[in-house]
Amino acid sequence: MSITASIFRSGRLRKFVFTTLRAGAVLICLLVAADRIVVGDEVTEKEEHFEKSVRPLLIQKCYKCHAGNNRKGGLRLDSLQAALKGGESGPAVIISKPDDSLLLQAVRQENGLEMPPEGKLDQSQIDALAKWIREGAVWPGDEPTAPVATAENDLEGLGVLMPNSEELVKTLQLWLRAESLDLSDGEAVYVWPDASGHGRDLSATKGVRVGGVGRPGTYVLKSNLNGRPGIRFSPETGLASSPDNPVEIHGDASLTITLVLNLEEFEGQPSHSAVFHLGNAAHAGNPGKPLAALIEIDQAQGGSLDFAGGHGHDAILGQNSYKPLYDKTSIITIVKTPGPINQTTRFYINGKLAGPLPGNTLEGRDTIPDIQHREDVGVFLGKALGWSGAIQGDVGEVLLYNSALPDAQRLAVEAYLGQKYGLWIDKDRMVVKRSVYTDEEKKHWAYQPLKTILPPNVDDESWVKTPVDRFTLTAFNSHSVKPATTMGKREYLRRVTFDLTGLPPSPEQVESFLKDESPTAYETVVDRLLNSEAYGERWGRHWLDLVRYAETTANDANAVMRYAWRYRNYVIDAFNNDLPYDQFLLEQLAGDLLPATDSVELNTRRVIATGYLMIGPKALAETDKEQSRLDIVDDQIDVTGRAMLGLTISCARCHDHKFDAIRTNDYYALAGIFRSTEPFQNENRNATMWWEYPVTQGEGAEPLMVMAPKETMARNLRVHIRGNRFTLGKIVPRGMPGVVDAVVASQGDEEELPSNHAVDPHQQSSGRLELARWISSPTNPLTPRVLVNRVWQLHFGQGIVSTPDNFGIRGGLPAQPALLDWLTGEFVNNGWSVKALHRLIVLSNTYRQSNTTAFASEELAALAPLVVQRRRLSAEELRDAMLAVSGELDGEPGTSESGDFLFGAAEDISAMIRPNRVAADDDYYTTFKKRSVYLPVVRNMLPDVLSLFDAADPNGVTAIRNETTVASQGLFLLNHPIVRDQARAMAKRLLAVEASALGPQNARVELAHQLAFARSATALEIEDTNAFLKAYIQTAKLDGVPESDGVLKAWQAFCQSLLCSNEFLYVE
Template sequence: MPRLPLRTMLLVAGLTGASATLCLAEESPPTPEQARFFETKVRPALVEHCTKCHGATKQKAGLRLDNRAGVLAGGDSGPAVVPGNLEESLLVTAISHEDADLKMPPSKKLDARLIADLSQWVKMGAPWPGSDETSGASAGPTPRKGAFTISDQDRAHWAFQPVRRPPVPPVKNAKWLTNPIDGFILAGLEAKGLSPNPTASKQELIRRASYDLTGLPPTPKEVETFLADRSPTAYEDLIDRLLDSPRYGEKWGRHWLDLVRFAETNSYERDNPKPNAWRYRDYVVRAFNRDLPYDRFIREQLAGDELPGADAEALIATGYYRLGIWDDEPTDREAAFYDGLDDLVATTSQVFLGLTVDCARCHDHKLDPIPQKDYYRLLSFFRNINHYRNGGPTDEQPILADDEARNSYARLLRERKQQANAIQIELSALESEVRARLEQEQGGGVGFRQADMDDLHYRFYRDTWDLLPDFNVLKPEETGTLRRPFFDLSPRTRNEAFGFVFEGVLIVPEDGNYTFHLDSDDGSRLSVAGQMVVEYDGIHGTGEERTASVALAKGRIPIRLDYFQKSHGLGLSVAWAGPNFTRRPLSLTDDAEKAPDLAQLMQSEAKRILGPARAERYQQAKLALKELEKKVDPASMALCITEAGTEAPETFVLLRGNPHVRGDKVEPAFLEVLGGSKPAAPTLPPGAKTSGRRLALADWIAASENPLSTRVMANRIWQHHFGRGIVRSSNNLGLQGDKPTHPELLDWLAAEFIAQGWRLKPLHRAIMTSSTYRMSSKPNEEALAKDPINDSFWRFEMRRLSAEEIRDSILAVTGALNLKMYGPGVYPEIPPEVMAGQSQPGKGWGKSTPEEQARRSIYVHVKRSLLTPILESFDVPETDRPSPVRFSTTQPTQALAMLNSGFLNQQAGVLAARLRREAGEDTAKQVELALKLITGRPPAEADAKRGVELIDTLRSRYNADAGEALRSFCLVALNLNEFIYLD
């Protein structure tokens, strides 16, 4: 029998419209077993393999698989799932790869286990816990149709309401309350007929708190001290000590780096390094350690360079803008430019506001009240920033600690320029004297090839243009230094479709007006002292020279020439004239080639004409000039933001997101659903080099009146203590995001956050000293039946350690951990077979000493195309986009890494050496110490006995020597579940 789409079947049965809806809706809520099955097997599979292409931000073929309504509605091919019917469910057909035209994922078939799980879920009737309706319809809003409007209902959305501190609800069991947080949790539990779990043991609490605040296990000594402390404030004192630890910033800074897609390379094929990106990472760690108020943290990252009295830290903070991926060879440069801006809109809106504004790039937002114009209004705040260029003065700035250092550096640069100009004036005078004498001796009329330029470099490009491009954002094919002090096209490798940028120093002999002449085939632009003097752009031939005059002061002045050649011809002529000299060439000509070289004549004739003393002075002055030309390093450089000036370019809506099709012009403005106000005109200080727009945006985001910023951050803090946020979709508080399970608690936390001066540590303290946080993670059958996914927080959730926590804990228990802070990233050893998988094997991965390799994982160099294997195996997040949640998978490569990797086997040997060093040669004592280090508790007698028996068996049955047997035991102990799971 041919397969019929579900809608066709309903039509045949006479069930259409409301009847069809009722037919699908007659389902019971998921049972606890079904809910558990979905949350542990189905949802992780959909998230990992499906929602990247069929989720909230992208729906290929019109299909969305991140909510039940989308699954049942299906896409262009019809419903993805027909509950209870495998044959009619296209999802099952697609993942089984049975149909050659319908294979999902297209590149690789899912594991048989995942296919079986998804098939079983369909057989169950596709239960989806957490949906609003019994039919399983999505909790999200209905897609918008027709003219886009923002309704009163939109504006009434909970996240768009002002933050107000709600009263703590009354509860029956008031004795359980430690602080207001508990009142909100207990009220919800009592309403569902549930009770909170008992308090965790002190043993569990110190391990939990240590990992939550520092990412490291407590030492045996710390555990013993805490267990022996009978003070009523022992636990509170523990929390204070951990918050004061420098390890706190390393742990919580890592959470922030996940959000801002931190990496130290650009991605794509070459994946070249971003210069000094590690300074941003260090800034984040320092900011968390000193409990920098979050509103200041926002302002420094978005507009640190525009803040009054901005210091070096504020400048480093703007490295935030430079962390995204960057294509050094884009096919469509205009599209790549807007992709870079889109990355900033997406990251800024999701991280700081918890909204997917980036969904409105091509059209009005389908679900949230965000029109397309709002997207481009937000984009316009970033429109004036200099596009990332992978280094150079628009990407890097010197780090200077304070105003005194900055003024000193500026003074040094001025002095060096003045000295260089003074030396150049002396050199020019001596050269003029020799030139005049030689002309007199040779009867006049002899032309000399004079060096009017110095230190001349080039960048060569291959491509086709109709107008001069912005070469600064393009990757040159080749760079070099010109042999002669003239603009010269000879370094080209082709005669068509190429471009050059020449940069050097123009030697101006005296104050006065100078005329420049420019002729080219095709486009060219001459700039002197940073200002365009004459331009001859477009496709044309030579023969129509253009001129322009400009007043210049004597000395050494920067000069630049941009040039491109498309086809059918080749030509460049640049010349100048000024006081006391007629036209002289700046580009290489046949006459200039034939003329005697004045620089060579100075070598042979200066002593005769000037005399020995003055000739020696000439040579000394040349050397002194070279010394002054050396780059001044004020201390170090920071990757940071810069702008193109005080006037921002215009911003237009791009129709369907196409950068080549402009729509209406827009001005900077804030989100319409939150009032849509426009920023006040900025008051820029004298000498400002920016538009001030970013500071206006930062001030709006960091305002106490903004209803989103504090809610988003309070939710994130809760998430990282409890494993999930009060709003599970922590980057999306909009209409399509998950609803808060405890909205009043979230508002109380946000209000408390503001009341505490936007500081995180008081909020940590309030959360961690609550009875809610101190609950046990033990199961409870009644609670599991009523609330299998712990929506009501009836217990503390057990969790697996994060990738960094696992690696750092291994180093900590073996005694190898190096707690050195800050500085450039370190390079753990990576197996050659992993390196071989790179497009350019081994490139960009340095070597670090064993001591450096043993530093905390936050200091490991983050190369987008080459993640450290032990971290990648345990779900370190991708770095191309914000990662608000760490997924915790269970897969074979984890076991292989923990048992077979060189890192684990090497660290097992280090741990064995520690045991021999601290416990002597007594096997029982070695086992006891190992288990105490690894589990954080004294081992049970049976556990210790098993460890001794393992070592004895390895020695007797497998003839392992004592050292190898102990190392093998250490490897097994490091693989204990209790080591990498936290109660």
Template sequence: MTTSFRRTATSFVFLIPFALFLSVGGSAVDAQDSKSIDFARQVQPILAKRCYACHGPDKAEGGLKFVDQESAYAETESGDFAIVPGDVEASALIARITSDDEYEKMPPEGDPVSLEEIETLKVWIAEGADWSDHWAFEPMKDPTPPVVADLDWNENPIDAFIYDSLADVGLSPSPQATRQELIRRAYYDLTGLPPSFSRVQAFVADEDPLAFERLVDELLDSPQYGVRWGRHWLDLVRYAETNSFERDNPKQNAWKYRDYVIDAFNKDKPYDQFVREQLAGDELDNVTQESLTATGYYRLGIWDDEPADPLQARFDEIDDIITTTGQAFLGLTINCARCHDHKIDPIPQADYYSMVAFLADVTSFATRGDGSTNNQIDITPPAIAAEHQRIDDEVKRIESEMHDIEQAGIAKMKGPDQRATEGKPRARKKVLDAKLQQFLDADQWTAYQRLVHELADTRMLRKALPKRETVMGLARCEAKPEQTFVLFRGNPHSPSDPVEPDFPTIFGSETPTFPELDEAAKTAGRRRVLAEWMTDPDNRLSARVMANRLWQFHFGRGIVRSSNNFGQLGTPPTHPVLLDWLARRLIDGDWKLKSMHRLIMSSRAYQMSSASHEKGESVDPDNNRFWRFDPRRLAAEEVRDSILAANGSLNLSIGGPSFYPQLSAEVLAGQSRPGEGWGDSPDDQRNRRSAYIHVKRSLLTPLLTAFDFPDPDLTCEERFTTLQPGQALSLLNSDFIHQQGARLAESIGASDLTDASDNPEIVRRTISAVLQRQATEDEEQSGDELIVALQNEYGLSRTRAVQLYCLSVMNWNEFLFVD
């Protein structure tokens, strides 16, 4: 049996399968797949999932904890031993999880331990119950790739690892994908866009063995690469351009951070530098406009401009940064230790607040009365900035002299007028305009009038200057931050023990040291130390996490599926040795990502067919061992961009302020203040790539959300991939799709094909534009029949019938899926 997402040509069913949801779940390779059990990868996750609620870091019911070897092997309060290495029968753990007695059976609540998990625990104990630290907390190894039986699969080390894993269970890799499948896969993976029909035809006809290699280089050199891969990063850092909460006010210049990210990917900025710039771009030896823009990372989160408890809101803001930093850069849920020691991972509460101390100089996004001082960095060129400063000083001088004269006159006025001038500026101006001259002598009034004209002229000079340029970032920091404390149960009103900046204890790193600060220091210098530790080649997680993300965005899921959680409740790696090998290659390649793309995409594993077969589905239904390539549905932006590309209206310009898609009145009415904060962009801007759509937290674009655009309030490790009715409705009934269907008909020259005999040509042109291939005879016949039926049976004009046919092809599975 083979699985294909190509749309059949004999019928036109407009609905995506109703209420079908794709799951990306999966587990590590079965315990029985190897001769010995790996504790960290196979046993520890079972203990954490099934036992920690009662026998974990916070509880030791019956005197038993499974958090470390000493506690797990110790005698319990009942005199039994939960684990007796080498003796399954004597191990109370096995007796309790297999018991039929409801008072003895463990766990007492929730799902029981599965038969597969029980067998894993039995084999582990029988083999001696070897205990090791969690795999992710161990130093990275530098493994040697295996040598496998198939010589072709030894050429790329990635393939050797994959083939070796498949051979363990008697599976063979799927054959290579067709060249048409490969070019479409490569285009979408690297640029998020479809290839043109002519580009597909040329590649299919190119018999040069290096053709695919050249194709990958071509796509990596395209500026559209940065748009696609930059969007992956924006998901991780919860990019948005507004603050959320009721007013959801805009974040000025947030789009410049987005452009920084896209540009960084296009320039192949080393990943370690990319990290350092975001975490400490204002503290580096060479501070640049780019590195300052990168600190916009700290300003992306939600911000409440009117909190009920300001101190609680401030620590919530910090927690948002800790959550994102820990998960995006380290794959650790450090945030789970905010109120207590981490329930699963060995992260004490003090470690959380030591991380808070690293970021103690980061000010709040803004204050209620000042929305820009903390977050807008002035990067105006020095000469222009100096001229602005000169004019600002001149304005202050003039206004000061005017104020002195005004006060001299006000002193002679009656009490009510004097009090009015002490209130709002508008009330003061009203009194001065009406009465000031009456209370000044001639010389004072002449001097005052001269200053009024001088002020107007000076302001005109200011208007003539180029505007100051600013970027969103860390504009103001606390160079000498206050002491950080552990907060009792996470309550900011209940500080307890003081803590200093320090790295999580699981890394075993030396206590950090910090540079001496001079009086002119604008930051505490701590974040640079944190950034350098994170990007140290010896860091156990940074390279692993990024290597896993690269694999995830090429293969549809990571070697560690839970790519934001490498901890003990995360999904264990299916190929841990391969992951370490990839992480080492990333470091050895100077942290450059484009060379990693070339390495991965040149592998036979990446170039495999997505076709399924019975043995693979039986032995490895979740495709944990990568015996085939997993097909995927297009991401939200890819759907919209592909529609625009098909009709030739896609604007591929790079960078600049975001644009506002046209939204219906019904959608805008969902805001607390309908339409507020939503602009009106010209048509050419509305046809830009979807990565440039304005991301307003309270008003996400409906087409994108229908196709699982992530919630920008939280870091997103992997988007949901659903098939649900809202998608079909968006691609059938929305104003947008009907407009684009009409444009598609226009772009293929349908207005010149006015006779029924032209229908096959309309079909051929539409399919080549939308699917980048030639139409089959069956598709020509079915398309002809549909156009005729829409005219004769439903009374539609020929123009409208052709438009609906064009729309229908953009609903085919072949359009929406990549094999």
């Protein structure tokens, strides 16, 4: 038993214990305070959980059988009432009782129930359902989720088909996919595997086939096929399948051939380019009929695209018909039905019919094909044989069916390919119309442009320190309420120092401020704090809360992201350098796309900034690589919407937003932008390694390794009906949420929109730069309003809008709208300077008010944001403050320590990733002495010093931290090594104090209070402390502890009581 415990248990120091508690210690209170207190909008959090984790799951896994008119077993799961009613077996959901709910039993496959029928859900999905039911089964709106299809946006019936889908697989004869090759960029392609399942691989013919001259192609990871993988053909390249395994196409057969290619024009012999060859086009003499199915480009006819049968038995699209397609990625489809070749052949280019309408005749012969296979080769591409023509360019996909695909199936396959290769297919039919917004939707306060507001006149000019105070006095007077008393200089200094730096003021800083009686004393303090390195460390952490910063991927491997720390330091430096907020956002969203400058440092900084797009959770083990990327895109949209715009855009992934003017179209317009940026090095494999690459520095300097995304093929995504990527609607051109622009345009200010707010859906860049400019435009009213409200919230404990990441219909209304818009206008007019915004706020008398006034009544609730709320230190502040008062804090900025430590401790599995192996109780968290912002951040495994005191969960956006009071916090403060170690270090610091006029012991007690509380000790506190120390030392001596050790332990116990006290733990 420790000496401290023996003293407390013996009761001998009961008087001193209660005296200490009277001074603010809460050791005992913390142990018994087991009730959880939550600050923040729990309903909003529960709704968010439902919209992000539950509704999409129900739609994807349950609606097929249990929604609308589909009621297997009498059960519907498309509304809460239907789930509560249940089906033949009883209620599917019992609120707050997941274990008793049949829905949970079914997905857990308990009690003979097994749902969904296609396979058990992932554990994370089951946990999400259980959490939803346990927390009250909140279902926003509580009406059935309607299909996303509308009359205007006819989404149903426009599905995408994989080439080997159930409807097509029986007629699929050959499927060549460049992305299936497991080769390095630039590696020779000797064999191109057939993905149809028939084993008709193509291989280079030279030295392999009789008469073969074809050399291998070259694998190009980012080819001219809009950056997708491709096989590069030169005039010497020729690949062919074996004649021993011919395709099942003979005689006058139906067939469909689809190619994805980007060819270059060149002059060669013979004059026709043999793109695709099936059958015997080189018969010894003219057989009088087509014996082959050959797609060729006839150079002699100016680049005519032909479907040739040999010896002139061709269907000809026409002179120059292929010429416009050179150097462009294209999908070419030939559909042939039985009958004369020029009457039964149809050409489609990028989904559209080319040439005469069906029933009309192409140029060429009216002979009827009789396809016959060769004995030396099967199907071939390029110059496989000496007599065949050659091609030059990239080929990505080859499909062959032994049926004439109906238009619906052909379009569905072409849509699949178009989505993969960034092409628009049948645009007139398949592109959504622009969203339309009602007048009521456009009236919402948050979308309205900023108006010029003048601070009001007030009677008591003496109370006004900054214009903020004019709004405060006006608000108070309107309710016949007087401002609270102004706090003293000591209290103000502690408040503002913690608020701006996250650290306590030192005794020297307190003394200096108290002595400074000049009119600029407050300004001097605020400027010193804003110019300190600690300011960026404090306010950078606030931003990291929003963007879910972490150094591991979460989910399965929880792999270490070794260079994530560079983004963290970018954020800290940006705040310290007062980087204009619009530029701050611009660099994070599209720093890599900004024009290069002469400054290597600036160019590098901008690339590092895009780590914003990389630091989110990643499901590395997801076998569906496209789903993995779409989930990352959803995370990026969610963070961008909530952190920057105050909009819950991701709620529109499965359906139009239930409350706000955000359409599913808006979601997928943004999703196309983010999906056109690639976070992984090899997008053709399952997600295994994110982008880390060197950025060149100045001459003679080592390149800098960064974690940042890269542009990839530009994509215009199709709407995923009910969030299911396999049930697709129309194409949505990349763009921005439309309601803000609609409001601006309706007010006659369309010319004021950002010059690059639109994204050309045909452009080859992602659209991130246009998005970044739209978000950071001064005419976008959401962005600056959200930031101003967030800064106010972090200073006062409550925002002017109480829901800082939701400015939508379900969010709070501005308690003081005029103040919010005036501050926002000042913020923009001051060059988006966050530091200037701080000065306006913390130098005001509004901020200097004591927090003794409470506005509990609904009538006065609008005044609550105008008084700073008492708050507990955040997790990081608590740890940093203990280190500061003990003298152990290392004030040097952190660099790569966290990344190096995690990477070094990670498991080396001989793969590109390294799973984390650092536990939450690792000694590193106790011995590391730099500020907490530089600690490693491991998803799902935060150390106790952070997790117990409500640090941000790095798995999602944290706009408002919870503030809980639980017994484990008291136990932590009593027993954790970091607390005991810092109490011991503080004790040694005090014992090193030399004698003064107060005497050595009293001087030490005085210093302890100055360090911990920024104030002097009272006479009673000195008296009680001396008595406590004396009794402790005597007890230690009785227990046989050497006197010197007893003295240190006594002071350690005293210091620990200070570190556990309310006065230390809370900021007034």
